[in-house]
Amino acid sequence: MSMFKAIVIDKNEAGQSVEIRSFDEADLMDGDVTVRVSHSTLNYKDGLAVTGKAPVVRRFPMIPGVDLAGTVETSSNPDFKPGDAVVLNGWGLGETHLGAYAEKVRVRGEWLIPLPQGLSPLQAMAVGTAGYTAMLCLMALERHGLSPDRGPAIVTGAVGGVGSVAVALLAKAGWHVVASTGRPEEADYLKGLGAAEILDRSELAGPARPLAKERWAAGIDTVGSTTLANVLSMTKYGGAIAACGLAGGMDLPTTVAPFILRNVALLGVDSVMAPKALRVEAWNRIAHELDHGKLAAMTSTIPLDQAPEAGRKIVEGKIKGRVVVEIG
Numbered sequence: 213m214s215m216f217k218a219i220v221i222d223k224n225e226a227g228q229s230v231e232i233r234s235f236d237e238a239d240l241m242d243g244d245v246t247v248r249v250s251h252s253t254l255n256y257k258d259g260l261a262v263t264g265k266a267p268v269v270r271r272f273p274m275i276p277g278v279d280l281a282g283t284v285e286t287s288s289n290p291d292f293k294p295g296d297a298v299v300l301n302g303w304g305l306g307e308t309h310l311g312a313y314a315e316k317v318r319v320r321g322e323w324l325i326p327l328p329q330g331l332s333p334l335q336a337m338a339v340g341t342a343g344y345t346a347m348l349c350l351m352a353l354e355r356h357g358l359s360p361d362r363g364p365a366i367v368t369g370a371v372g373g374v375g376s377v378a379v380a381l382l383a384k385a386g387w388h389v390v391a392s393t394g395r396p397e398e399a400d401y402l403k404g405l406g407a408a409e410i411l412d413r414s415e416l417a418g419p420a421r422p423l424a425k426e427r428w429a430a431g432i433d434t435v436g437s438t439t440l441a442n443v444l445s446m447t448k449y450g451g452a453i454a455a456c457g458l459a460g461g462m463d464l465p466t467t468v469a470p471f472i473l474r475n476v477a478l479l480g481v482d483s484v485m486a487p488k489a490l491r492v493e494a495w496n497r498i499a500h501e502l503d504h505g506k507l508a509a510m511t512s513t514i515p516l517d518q519a520p521e522a523g524r525k526i527v528e529g530k531i532k533g534r535v536v537v538e539i540g
């Protein structure tokens with residue numbers, strides 16, 4: 213029997229339990245690569261998993277953790293050999309497949325990408341799914357033909373993980389970034405990441421008018437609901453908003469007015485099932501375009517046993533920037 217340490221979510225008649233305990237390697241799920249995990253990270257989805265607030269966990273027991281950086285221990289996959297440094301984001305890890313809040317994972321090799329050159333495992337997890345999704349959003353805006361000369365770009369949920377990286381990436385790409393937040397006390401933090409303006413999120417909170425004054429040409433929305441509806445109503449003619457999150461709710465109480473009268477586009481962004489080529493492109497761009505000083509400024513580190521508590525905080529909107537979970 214080969215045991216390793218893991219956070220385990222289980223469920224019985226009494227409800228859901230979360231504990232740190234030994235896990236038997238023999239109970240890992242099928243896969244052709246075993247990875248020794250050195251770092252994971254905290255994503256909103258991990259918070260939903262440990263709190264049970266939304267049914268993201270699809271089998272029990274489950275080890276949460278949607279992201280990992282680590283070193284290949286054994287592999288029967290021709291693309292990977294022992295000692296390779298790798299990264300994994302999504303693909304159902306921590307939802308349908310035993311995840312990364314553990315010293316070991318066994319996964320399908322096709323889910324892995326090599327650790328991007330220029331990033332340490334800790335830095336890769338400081339980026340994590342949140343940061344890689346922010347880059348997917350920027351790439352979606354660019355594919356739509358948008359550039360900084362068209363006007364400002366808004367980021368909602370700016371102090372959060374996706375939001376913090378989005379602010380830094382958009383500013384680096386030359387955008388005038390409007391950072392929307394409910395934490396005005398973090399204005400200096402956001403300006404340090406590159407925000408040009410801070411917008412109190414209450415301005416985007418009420419019921420949205422079909423069309424409002426045009427304020428931005430592009431946006432990355434992590435909040436959804438009335439926030440996204442307001443953002444769309446204030447988007448300039450021909451602009452686009454990349455929507456990736458639901459921190460404020462899953463509904464979208466809008467009208468077709470921005471789409472049919474202002475030619476506004478709503479670009480959906482999913483990171484979990486994104487094809488490998490897109491992932492590799494996003495990670496390579498992150499390695500080159502995300503300022504390492506800014507990444508460090510938005511990152512804090514916790515040990516594995518604090519991950520469940522941090523998960524509870526993220527669903528309450530109380531986490532700032534990115535949190536790395538140190539494991540190995």
Ligand code: NDP
Nearest residue numbers: 256369370371372373374393394457458459460482483529
């Ligand atoms: P965080 O909790 O770190 O950030 C979310 C931020 O949203 C908060 O910091 C807060 O920002 C704001 N917020 C929270 N609650 C509300 C509310 N009720 N109304 C308005 N704003 C609110 O989470 P992440 O950045 O990691 O994730 C953000 C969202 O993106 C989540 O919904 C997550 O599931 C989603 N996501 C989607 C992915 C995909 O593949 N599509 C991948 C990764 C994340 P502030 O304090 O600045 O106001």
